[in-house]
Amino acid sequence: xxxxxxxxxxxxxxxxxxxxxxxxxxxxxxxxxxxxxxxxxxxxxxxxxxxxxxxxxxxxxxxxxxxxxxxxxxxxxxxxxxxxxxxxxxxxxxxxxxxxxxxxxxxxxxxxxxxxxxxxxxxxxxxxxxxxxxxxxxxxxxxxxxxxxxxxxxxxxxxx
Numbered sequence: 001x002x003x004x005x006x007x008x009x010x011x012x013x014x015x016x017x018x019x020x021x022x023x024x025x026x027x028x029x030x031x032x033x034x035x036x037x038x039x040x041x042x043x044x045x046x047x048x049x050x051x052x053x054x055x056x057x058x059x060x061x062x063x064x065x066x067x068x069x070x071x072x073x074x075x076x077x078x079x080x081x082x083x084x085x086x087x088x089x090x091x092x093x094x095x096x097x098x099x100x101x102x103x104x105x106x107x108x109x110x111x112x113x114x115x116x117x118x119x120x121x122x123x124x125x126x127x128x129x130x131x132x133x134x135x136x137x138x139x140x141x142x143x144x145x146x147x148x149x150x151x152x153x154x155x156x157x158x159x160x
Contacts, residue, residue: 006079006087008156013146018077021139025119029075029144036114037064037071040107048101071111074151087151091158101156112148116141 010016018026041060044050054060070090074082094104119140124133 003079003084006084006138006150009150009153010079013150015077015146015150019139019143020051021136022077022143023042024136025122025140026063026075028118028122029115030072030147031110032115032118033068033071033075037067037104039114040110043110044107050107053097053099072149074147077147088158089155094155095159099159101160104156105152108148108152115144119144 025099042065044054044060054063070086073086119137120136124130
């Protein structure tokens with residue numbers, strides 16, 4: 001997947017550079033990723049059909065570290081060649097191991113739910129305007145959903 005193809009998909013979705021609201025919560029999202037990944041891998045370990053994709057805890061740790069880097073790119077709104085290469089790698093690995101889309105989509109739903117809750121439940125800043133807080137929340141949640149769906153589309157397109 002070349003970066004120009006990513007650009008075409010982003011254009012269709014109305015995505016460009018991260019919005020002000022999304023950028024305002026990017027630090028919160030970065031801080032929330034480790035706990036979201038931990039929740040995801042707890043679920044993977046508990047499900048025999050997904051646990052079988054990992055040899056041992058070292059394999060889980062390596063996958064989690066790679067996902068941390070990839071999610072950092074999603075949060076930053078990157079659409080460069082490094083991001084495109086990461087998406088290609090993810091898609092090829094999923095194809096090689098025979099990961100069904102239901103597990104990939106289900107995993108993303110766990111991560112997305114965790115990150116969405118982090119945005120919605122964040123405290124309002126002292127003396128902050130409630131309407132502005134709510135606007136940033138809505139903008140950030142909507143854009144996070146779009147960026148996650150874009151990433152999912154790109155990776156699944158590689159291996160389907």
